[in-house]
């Protein structure tokens with residue numbers, strides 16, 4: 001598998017980024033980065049002359065872009081194997097409620113560090129890099145362009161604790177990076193504050209998640225639109241599947257999923 005390609009911008013934060021991330025704030029950030037170069041989220045070294053803002057030049061090649069052939073359900077690559085239409089080991093027994101799934105990078109190395117920084121270390125400053133990595137992968141960018149991107153909702157308590165909703169911030173960053181007719185619609189709500197899922201097996205997660213999501217109040221689903229559920233990481237697919245089921249019950253005919261990282 002080839003490493004993530006250089007996206008063609010040599011400066012740590014270029015002017016297009018600055019404009020895209022909000023006028024003078026963006027320019028202030030560029031100036032601040034020049035005076036105090038940020039440290040790499042993965043190795044801690046200074047980030048200088050990197051195509052990304054928060055990943056250093058030594059760590060950028062460790063980002064592994066996912067390309068076909070992939071599992072049609074979760075997007076995990078089939079390394080050198082014939083793929084056909086079969087699902088991978090991650091998806092056995094999933095019974096997907098969505099059509100297709102894609103993922104941008106393998107969830108390891110700097111990709112894992114970016115997601116952990118976003119979720120656990122007040123890391124909204126990594127969103128530009130995450131969106132750039134997705135936009136640089138045509139297999140995923142083409143899949144998202146023109147669709148209605150739906151963030152997997154956070155429960156209100158978690159959002160209050162964290163101070164931000166990283167899922168919807170990530171989707172907003174994707175919309176800015178992809179442009180065109182792509183848009184964000186927070187059509188789902190998390191109505192049950194499910195316990196942390198990481199220690200549960202698949203059966204427990206599915207039971208826990210069955211009623212956790214609902215359509216957000218006052219929201220309508222347009223069956224003519226294609227909805228793509230967006231999450232940071234594909235683990236068992238249970239959360240995405242529960243969200244897809246809500247969209248389908250509400251009348252959505254085309255529901256796909258896309259994650260930043262997997263594997």
Ligand SMILES: [Zn+2]
Pocket residue numbers: 040041042043044045055056057058059
């Ligand atoms: Zn590094």
Ligand SMILES: [Zn+2]
Pocket residue numbers: 071072073074075076087088089090091
């Ligand atoms: Zn799969």
